[in-house]
Amino acid sequence: MKIFRDKKTLIDYVERQKEMGKRIGFAPTMGALHQGHLSLYKIANTENDLVISSIFVNPTQFNNPDDLKKYPRDIERDIMLLKNTGIIDAVYLPEVVDLYPDGLKSKSYDFDGLENEMEGKFRPGHFDGVGTVVEELLRQVKPDNAYFGEKDYQQLAIIQKLVDKLQLPVKIHGVAIYREENGLAMSSRNERLNHIQRDAAKVIYETLLKVNDWFHLITVSEINKRVKDIFDDKRGMTLEYFEIADEKTLKETDFFYKDKKYRAFIVVNVGVVRLIDNLHLD
Ligand code: PAF
Numbered sequence: 001m002k003i004f005r006d007k008k009t010l011i012d013y014v015e016r017q018k019e020m021g022k023r024i025g026f027a028p029t030m031g032a033l034h035q036g037h038l039s040l041y042k043i044a045n046t047e048n049d050l051v052i053s054s055i056f057v058n059p060t061q062f063n064n065p066d067d068l069k070k071y072p073r074d075i076e077r078d079i080m081l082l083k084n085t086g087i088i089d090a091v092y093l094p095e096v097v098d099l100y101p102d103g104l105k106s107k108s109y110d111f112d113g114l115e116n117e118m119e120g121k122f123r124p125g126h127f128d129g130v131g132t133v134v135e136e137l138l139r140q141v142k143p144d145n146a147y148f149g150e151k152d153y154q155q156l157a158i159i160q161k162l163v164d165k166l167q168l169p170v171k172i173h174g175v176a177i178y179r180e181e182n183g184l185a186m187s188s189r190n191e192r193l194n195h196i197q198r199d200a201a202k203v204i205y206e207t208l209l210k211v212n213d214w215f216h217l218i219t220v221s222e223i224n225k226r227v228k229d230i231f232d233d234k235r236g237m238t239l240e241y242f243e244i245a246d247e248k249t250l251k252e253t254d255f256f257y258k259d260k261k262y263r264a265f266i267v268v269n270v271g272v273v274r275l276i277d278n279l280h281l282d
Pocket of ligand 1 (some may be wrong): 030061133152
């Protein structure tokens with residue numbers, strides 16, 4: 001596995017691979033790798049000649065400096081893990097200057113309103129930061145295919161919008177959420193939960209499954225009320241938001257229309273750990 005620590009060596013490598021006609025699959029990350037990331041690599045490996053990953057904890061997408069400081073970083077462990085997969089051809093470990101040559105600031109994007117829903121209300125500037133770093137990474141790595149987890153469904157929708165608007169020549173793929181045995185969506189943040197919290201957090205996915213059972217049988221406002229009741233009863237957990245939204249526009253719905261697709265979105269704070277999940281309603 002090749003390791004590139006600066007933009008120039010990465011770009012030279014990509015150019016050579018492109019000249020040889022190789023199809024590149026790319027999965028950008030912020031490190032603290034887990035099974036969820038591995039599931040992206042596995043799919044990328046079946047659909048491309050080369051798999052490239054990147055690790056960069058992107059400061060501009062953190063609206064809370066403390067969150068940025070506490071973000072888990074263990075680059076040696078991550079490199080070892082990537083090597084051990086046996087399917088990663090190269091990892092890009094850029095420095096700030098490689099991605100932000102003019103200094104650490106975000107561009108300002110118009111994602112047709114997707115950025116103002118859900119996470120956008122709670123994390124101002126977050127999606128401009130994600131857009132800035134993902135645009136730059138895609139321009140440097142020039143992948144044919146890029147892979148993102150559906151756990152951050154709004155991010156995935158925004159990246160698709162970015163690529164459409166800028167007409168970047170890459171196909172974006174959403175990869176199904178990888179879950180722990182108890183159903184908890186896999187996340188680097190799960191490591192910060194103690195045993196009791198990790199077990200209790202299974203209620204998040206259980207709730208989404210209940211919502212799916214209730215879908216079309218009761219009204220949206222009744223579903224919202226039942227979800228709120230579930231978390232009102234849970235000690236040590238606070239429901240930050242629950243919404244059923246149109247899968248395309250991400251706008252919250254208060255009524256189910258037959259011809260539209262819906263997804264339930266939830267964010268719960270378990271102690272100080274913010275957990276996010278979603279489920280397509282079917
Ligand atoms: O999902 C992530 O890990 C990050 O938001 C991403 C896409 C790597 C951009 O920093």
